[in-house]
Amino acid sequence: MTDRSTVWAVTLLLASTLAAPAAGAQPPGPPAGYRLVWADEFDTDGPPDAARWSHDTAHNKTGWHNHELQYYGSPADRNAVVSGGRLRITARRETPSTAPDWGGQRYTSARLLTRGLAEWTYGFFEVRAKMPCGLGTWPAIWMLGSGGRWPDDGELDILEHLGSQPDRVFSTVHTAAGSGGHGVGGAQRLPDACTAFHDYQMHWTPEGVAFAVDGFQHFHYARLDAGPRPWPFDKPQFLLLNLAIGGDLGGPVDDSALPATLEIDHVRVYQKP
Template identity: 55%
Template sequence: MAAFHRRSPTATGIAAAMSLALLALADAAPAMEAPPGWKLAWADEFDVDGLPDPAKWDYDTAFNRTGWHNRELQYYTSARRENAEVKHGRLVITARKEALASMPDYGGQAYTSARLVTRGKASWTHGFIEVRAKLPCGPGSWPAIWMLGTGGKWPADGEIDIMEHVGHKPGEILGSIYTNAQNWPRGTGKTSKTTVPGACGAFHDYQLTWTNDRILVGVDGRNYAELANPKDGDYDKWPFDRPQYLLLNVAVGGDLGGAVRDDSLPWRMEVEYVRVFQPAR
């Protein structure tokens, strides 16, 4: 989920100058696994019922009053089980048709949801990340599993979208990687797509392999998107030698989510686990 998808005029010559490309890979790509010798560094198996573990997760509510990026329609709550709850071994993020007008940061939204982040709790530089999840398919739903740089400057500090899905196109999974040179405001954004039949009815493994050489995005052991490190020292092209944190959320509507069909709510993204592997030290 790009932090800002709003378009601005394309910078002249940017596309031609880009030496990095996000590549769609063939269906026959080799299975994606943690590199040999890498060890589990962080995980949440969601095995304790209640609110998400506060030692691992925080809530992003920063733009509730002013409105969220991409013209999204949700109000993101904090520590509210109706929107984010661990139950029966799963994290459930639920988007609902409701207005919380009594909240001090209410911005007029007619929907609630949750945006969980590991920011300030855990971040990583390089790793193999796997998130096993089942997605909602209601028209207007926009679930995402993604990462942002801890420096807080978008897109300069990089963004990795491990999974995006919109309910208007059930089963179409999007993977994107953004940098200062490759992003929507400059008209140079690159997104790869793959089809996952049953993405809304069954759990699938959404995966990221991130090394010093390249970033691979995949699902169920099959890579479908790649960004190679040019190794020319240009931070605008490769900001991925610095920490990133993880985000899990279900957005409502917006530029990508599209028109919302209210009778399809509530929407639920269910997550069985999040696992992060890194090189053994």
């Protein structure tokens, strides 16, 4: 889920074959010696906890990155709601034409982030979620550098999913030194991504970043210091949760598939003491 000040096309250089999880594999906990430092279990019904999450609506008027089609709502719009122990981010076919920052969109959704509230350097990140599916949906669980300079501060895409490829999930790394606007990553086949919850995980250390689903690793990105721009992942990053509609990767939208909901059971961050 690349993030830019201007709209660019997205190119992902994914693994040529899909990884397949080992039969009977059990989701492991965090690495030995790590402790829980931040979490949201979504156990209080209502809007997302304002002490943990803010709503990003900054580009509604001008249009969002990657030619996406959604308008991202505020807490009052109820596109992101906690109920029954889960966060539900819902995309709808509706036109919020009375909103002062409306940019002509015909779809609404939500984009939550921890920027300014919680940021981390290194750790084990786990988000248990169920994908929305529906042609044109593009959910993402990801991180951006707190410095606000893309791609110099780096981007870590823990999980992305496309409604046009419902049985496949993928993870991507963006850096100025390594790949710039072209993501480098890996994919995993997950036939029940839209019907079951899975643990989407990332282990970020000074030596590299590993991505997994239910403990099965499908991509590892080793530290790279190349050229005049250093490895960016030694600085804080914040977490984002969003459900985009359409765009360069989301593709054509099936309006009959909406509303569609990304469900999140928990978000947990572990670090070494």
